[in-house]
Amino acid sequence: MATAELRAEALLTVREESYLLIVWRRFRRHRVALVGAVILLAFILIAVLAPWIAPYDPYAQNLLLKNAGPSPAHWLGTDELGRDVLSRLIYAARISLTVAFVVTLISQTTGALIGAISGYFGGWVDNVIQRVVDFMLTLPLLPLLLTVSALLSDVTLPGLTREWSSVVIIILVLSLFGWMGSARLVRGVVLSLREQTFTEAARALGMSDLQIVIRHMIPNAMAPIIVSATLSLGTVIILEAALSFLGFGVQPPVPTWGNMLNNAQADMWTQPFKAIIPGFCIFLTSLSFNFVGDGLRDALDPRLKR
Amino acid sequence: MTLTQMQVQTSLDLSTDQDLVVVRGLKKYFPVRRGLLQRVVAWVKAVDGVSFTIRRGETMGLVGESGCGKTTVGRTILRLIEPTAGEVYFEGRNIFALTKPELKTLRRDMQIIFQDPYSSLDPRMPVGASIAEGLAVHGIGTPKERFEMVVDLLRKVGLEDYHARRYPHEFSGGQRQRIVIARALALRPKFIVCDEPISALDVSIQAQIINLLKELQEEFKLTYLFIAHNLSVIEHVSDRVAVMYLGKIVELTSREELYRNPLHPYTQALLSAVPIPDPTLRRERILLKGDVPSPLNPPSGCRFHPRCPVATRYCAQEEPPFVNIGTRGQEHWVACWRVM
Numbered sequence: 216m217a218t219a220e221l222r223a224e225a226l227l228t229v230r231e232e233s234y235l236l237i238v239w240r241r242f243r244r245h246r247v248a249l250v251g252a253v254i255l256l257a258f259i260l261i262a263v264l265a266p267w268i269a270p271y272d273p274y275a276q277n278l279l280l281k282n283a284g285p286s287p288a289h290w291l292g293t294d295e296l297g298r299d300v301l302s303r304l305i306y307a308a309r310i311s312l313t314v315a316f317v318v319t320l321i322s323q324t325t326g327a328l329i330g331a332i333s334g335y336f337g338g339w340v341d342n343v344i345q346r347v348v349d350f351m352l353t354l355p356l357l358p359l360l361l362t363v364s365a366l367l368s369d370v371t372l373p374g375l376t377r378e379w380s381s382v383v384i385i386i387l388v389l390s391l392f393g394w395m396g397s398a399r400l401v402r403g404v405v406l407s408l409r410e411q412t413f414t415e416a417a418r419a420l421g422m423s424d425l426q427i428v429i430r431h432m433i434p435n436a437m438a439p440i441i442v443s444a445t446l447s448l449g450t451v452i453i454l455e456a457a458l459s460f461l462g463f464g465v466q467p468p469v470p471t472w473g474n475m476l477n478n479a480q481a482d483m484w485t486q487p488f489k490a491i492i493p494g495f496c497i498f499l500t501s502l503s504f505n506f507v508g509d510g511l512r513d514a515l516d517p518r519l520k521r
Numbered sequence: 522m523t524l525t526q527m528q529v530q531t532s533l534d535l536s537t538d539q540d541l542v543v544v545r546g547l548k549k550y551f552p553v554r555r556g557l558l559q560r561v562v563a564w565v566k567a568v569d570g571v572s573f574t575i576r577r578g579e580t581m582g583l584v585g586e587s588g589c590g591k592t593t594v595g596r597t598i599l600r601l602i603e604p605t606a607g608e609v610y611f612e613g614r615n616i617f618a619l620t621k622p623e624l625k626t627l628r629r630d631m632q633i634i635f636q637d638p639y640s641s642l643d644p645r646m647p648v649g650a651s652i653a654e655g656l657a658v659h660g661i662g663t664p665k666e667r668f669e670m671v672v673d674l675l676r677k678v679g680l681e682d683y684h685a686r687r688y689p690h691e692f693s694g695g696q697r698q699r700i701v702i703a704r705a706l707a708l709r710p711k712f713i714v715c716d717e718p719i720s721a722l723d724v725s726i727q728a729q730i731i732n733l734l735k736e737l738q739e740e741f742k743l744t745y746l747f748i749a750h751n752l753s754v755i756e757h758v759s760d761r762v763a764v765m766y767l768g769k770i771v772e773l774t775s776r777e778e779l780y781r782n783p784l785h786p787y788t789q790a791l792l793s794a795v796p797i798p799d800p801t802l803r804r805e806r807i808l809l810k811g812d813v814p815s816p817l818n819p820p821s822g823c824r825f826h827p828r829c830p831v832a833t834r835y836c837a838q839e840e841p842p843f844v845n846i847g848t849r850g851q852e853h854w855v856a857c858w859r860v861m
């Protein structure tokens with residue numbers, strides 16, 4: 216396709232780096248965002264290296280050692296089936312972060328594309344898309360997610376066990392309801408870009424509308440898209456945790472912070488740390504994503520040149 | 522037969538092989554929408570029946586006040602805006618009848634240079650990529666060959682090869698306009714619409730860009746439609762000049778004839794406003810009363826009559842035809858009752 220070939224243009228490299236350098240320099244000045252970034256990097260590292268870090272198999276049960284408290288062998292104790300809580304926590308980071316990243320990737324990309332189309336073509340296309348967005352935004356999110364997840368909770372995807380199907384389904388469901396924000400955002404940006412003369416120049420050169428959207432609209436809307444994606448990561452973590460906590464998200468034994476929180480409820484009064492620690496993980500990642508998003512928003516703001 | 526048909530008829534007879542672009546009865550009305558249902562409540566008649574031809578290798582000047590529709594003419598000729606009515610022939614082909622792929626191919630032959638060099642380049646794209654974009658879209662050359670062509674073009678417009686990797690914000694307005702010109706030239710077009718290409722530039726830069734455009738015209742055998750509101754610039758660059766008022770051409774003739782013998786009272790008023798660089802010379806200024814009427818609701822009869830110093834009652838009733846009154850084979854088209 217012509218667009219793919221266009222991207223191969225060899226002229227892009229040198230200055231692009233220096234632009235990133237400027238952004239990095241501005242981002243670094245944002246202390247809180249920097250702390251957030253470090254925390255997130257740590258979480259990501261833990262998630263990636265889980266098989267080497269985790270002291271036990273997160274699925275290995277030891278029924279003789281149920282609901283144990285902290286000990287040198289099990290730092291955070293064991294759960295109701297005698298599985299090592301620390302190992303499950305580490306593997307849960309994998310699932311939670313993967314879900315967050317994949318959902319964000321899908322929802323922000325589709326959102327950006329839909330928004331760009333809406334803003335670029337305008338007229339009745341814009342009207343229809345914006346009314347759909349309005350409609351989606353007025354739906355109460357959590358009850359809706361619960362209903363849809365509940366409806367789909369018995370579905371098993373081919374080639375996957377029921378538990379892993381639930382991971383894929385939760386990704387799809389969250390993506391389905393997560394694209395409106397970025398669609399709105401990108402539409403606004405494209406609405407103003409469309410009026411710029413370079414759009415007309417591109418048409419005079421013979422570019423198709425789709426090529427213009429992909430080559431000119433989206434790259435120019437990239438800064439707000441990145442910010443919105445970062446903020447969305449935090450939201451998705453919370454939503455996934457909420458659904459899993461309520462039992463409609465990722466199904467046990469696959470560990471996520473949300474369903475670990477659910478499991479810990481039974482011993483809430485005797486071993487509160489088993490609830491507090493996954494809760495703290497959710498809180499920390501989500502907060503960090505928000506800080507990093509704020510930092511990026513400032514760093515990418517084109518009005519602040521330096 | 523109505524007058525407009527007559528006018529179309531005559532311009533048809535005049536079109537020859539020399540003509541690169543033939544515009545016939547071009548109209549562009551923009552809808553004014555109001556209310557919840559976005560109903561069309563009125564039409565802005567930006568271009569209302571314009572006919573002219575552009576000959577191969579010449580520069581056709583198009584002058585007029587702001588809002589008279591000259592930019593709309595330029596964009597409609599390139600089919601960047603769809604017309605309301607009329608035809609535009611480019612090398613004998615009606616460009617409004619072309620299919621999308623045909624139009625894309627034709628775009629290689631006709632390009633445009635815009636007024637504002639600041640917004641006509643994508644800020645997120647190195648200028649080399651901007652210049653190469655047309656080549657890439659039309660699948661001309663490998664990326665490496667395209668890069669060489671870009672370097673070549675940059676030198677042609679007076680820039681350096683290392684500029685290719687830079688971003689638009691690193692250039693001045695004049696340099697950006699050179700880049701825009703390079704981009705327009707990349708596809709080796711035959712025809713370029715220059716839409717006020719120097720109005721946004723410093724006076725000191727304007728002459729450079731004009732001269733560059735003239736050099737390139739000679740080197741590449743280009744045909745220009747040069748749109749401007751500055752009569753001195755038009756006099757400098759054009760072979761023939763068309764004067765527009767409120768969506769219509771009121772006078773069209775060769776540059777020499779227009780500046781020596783302007784016939785339409787509007788042209789006379791415009792020319793009398795051009796400053797003379799000699800303080801001892803005085804000339805009678807023709808001051809126009811009032812503002813340009815709204816193209817939403819143009820005056821009856823001759824559109825210029827409410828501001829015309831020599832208008833009669835008849836001018837308000839009947840629209841004057843656009844006729845050729847040149848003598849000895851000269852062309853001098855004018856639309857004015859007082860001249861006929």
